Amino acid sequence: MTLLLPSSPLNVVDALRGDRAARPAADVTSASGLRAQLEDGIYEILGKSNPASPLIVRASSLRQPGTTSDPSFSAIGRIRGVLINQLLRLHCVGERVDHAFEEAVDAWRVEDDVNDLLKRLEQMDDDERARLATDVTAHSVTLLRSLGPLPSQWMPRSTVRATQRLAAGNVVLRDVIDLMMGMNNAHSACVVLLDVTTSPLDEAAERTMRYHALVETLRTSIVPLRTSAFSTATGDLWSTAVDHELLTRSCDEVLEVIDQLWKRQ
Amino acid sequence: MNTLLHRRHTAEHLNELIESAPQGLVALNDDHRRSLSARFRGVASSEHRRVDAWSVERAGQPSTPFRWGPNTARRTIGNAALRRVAAKPELLISDAVRFETDDLLLRAVSGSSRAGSLGYWLSCLSHPALGLVSAEAMNWATQLMEAAQGLILPWLIPASDAYYDVATARTTLRGRRDLIVERDQSRIIIRLRAGAPGKSAGPGLRSDMTIDALAHVDGIAPARFIGLWPEAGVLLSVDGTMSDLRAGARDLVRTAVVQRRTRLAIAA
Numbered sequence: 001m002t003l004l005l006p007s008s009p010l011n012v013v014d015a016l017r018g019d020r021a022a023r024p025a026a027d028v029t030s031a032s033g034l035r036a037q038l039e040d041g042i043y044e045i046l047g048k049s050n051p052a053s054p055l056i057v058r059a060s061s062l063r064q065p066g067t068t069s070d071p072s073f074s075a076i077g078r079i080r081g082v083l084i085n086q087l088l089r090l091h092c093v094g095e096r097v098d099h100a101f102e103e104a105v106d107a108w109r110v111e112d113d114v115n116d117l118l119k120r121l122e123q124m125d126d127d128e129r130a131r132l133a134t135d136v137t138a139h140s141v142t143l144l145r146s147l148g149p150l151p152s153q154w155m156p157r158s159t160v161r162a163t164q165r166l167a168a169g170n171v172v173l174r175d176v177i178d179l180m181m182g183m184n185n186a187h188s189a190c191v192v193l194l195d196v197t198t199s200p201l202d203e204a205a206e207r208t209m210r211y212h213a214l215v216e217t218l219r220t221s222i223v224p225l226r227t228s229a230f231s232t233a234t235g236d237l238w239s240t241a242v243d244h245e246l247l248t249r250s251c252d253e254v255l256e257v258i259d260q261l262w263k264r265q
Numbered sequence: 266m267n268t269l270l271h272r273r274h275t276a277e278h279l280n281e282l283i284e285s286a287p288q289g290l291v292a293l294n295d296d297h298r299r300s301l302s303a304r305f306r307g308v309a310s311s312e313h314r315r316v317d318a319w320s321v322e323r324a325g326q327p328s329t330p331f332r333w334g335p336n337t338a339r340r341t342i343g344n345a346a347l348r349r350v351a352a353k354p355e356l357l358i359s360d361a362v363r364f365e366t367d368d369l370l371l372r373a374v375s376g377s378s379r380a381g382s383l384g385y386w387l388s389c390l391s392h393p394a395l396g397l398v399s400a401e402a403m404n405w406a407t408q409l410m411e412a413a414q415g416l417i418l419p420w421l422i423p424a425s426d427a428y429y430d431v432a433t434a435r436t437t438l439r440g441r442r443d444l445i446v447e448r449d450q451s452r453i454i455i456r457l458r459a460g461a462p463g464k465s466a467g468p469g470l471r472s473d474m475t476i477d478a479l480a481h482v483d484g485i486a487p488a489r490f491i492g493l494w495p496e497a498g499v500l501l502s503v504d505g506t507m508s509d510l511r512a513g514a515r516d517l518v519r520t521a522v523v524q525r526r527t528r529l530a531i532a533a
Binding site for chain 1: 273274275276334335357358359360362363390391392393394396397398399400403404407410411414415459460461495496497498
């Protein structure tokens, strides 16, 4: 017999909140060191030459195609990812989601009505669309049940964008954090970052988590409390406290990507 | 000499920029207004034109026609929501955004909103689309609140942007402002921007500052105008000096000239 629990035993928000008493003081000194590490590393790669166009690093650049088979790379996978993100945004503002697929498509249309992926969605035949709708519904159930209600006091905000220019604009770090909670005005670290993916968590997800933490640190000059990734495919949550070692490691990974991009150019 | 200061966006740097703003008050008098009006009249226009900092940053090149969307609605709703929170601190941002959206919808339903207004557009949206607009507005309001809460001096959210009708020149200038910080007799204005600052960010800030001074009843310029780009973590500021105000006015007139040339080229 299969039993459906009214709510998931794993509550992502509780896991992210952690022990309030154990939160470290806000680290406001590491950002400049990390920036310097990146600037020095970029100078070692580019030297005095300027790329024809800025080298753009995104979270997706940190994935290593070939070493991992990520189903989210296909057009359908990307559409599913966008739709799940729309549902997360609706959940973030306390909207009740009854028809996951239709409501996610509605939200997507108002956000962006000219888009290759949206066109691809419109061109799908009924069977393909029904399969995608079922898939999105399944992922949304995992997401919404695991996430639980997001407390408004935590100031949840979704799809938070960040851009960092380095090496006089020759390198640009771009990032979009799916869900961010907590404010930077407190004396203790309390900002939590969550990446939501529709594929199973793997090494690339770890690199993405670190990248989110690094870009957020560079953007605000304050080290966030925690960076996490949640898979709607498996219901897995990976979460880690952000420390200097994690950020330095992400710097190395970013420099590796910049090196590859420069060699390709 | 024109000023343009660059800082990383932290509460300390923002407070430092506010505290170190020039002390003396600079005001635009009737001669300045007359001179500006004459320059705009020199750029003939067959229709009423509107010039703002965005058109200055685009060097007068036409941009896509305005249409409501989550990205254009977020500032109006987000600022209004934060004004509610400032008046009633126990209110949460998410609730304030919801109340603001409900008010706009109520106005539309009662027939008080004209076609094309934000309320009218919201009333045509589906439930999930409204949710997405709220999500964007919440992001905006949270970013602005994060900046405001770190301020040492008292602040307020202005009820509207600064508008100035240039006399007999069929021109309206619009200056955007999101946060006004009051310091003794002077004021410092903060404008929240999306994305990252481009090369023309300085002229954009100067134009906003000049319009704000023109819209002031006594022509008094803000001591400093600060542009805040949270996505890039950058603060840029220009001082309310006469040379900066002049540069701002020049950019506005130049923009009107380019707009006219572009219109003539299209007509030809």
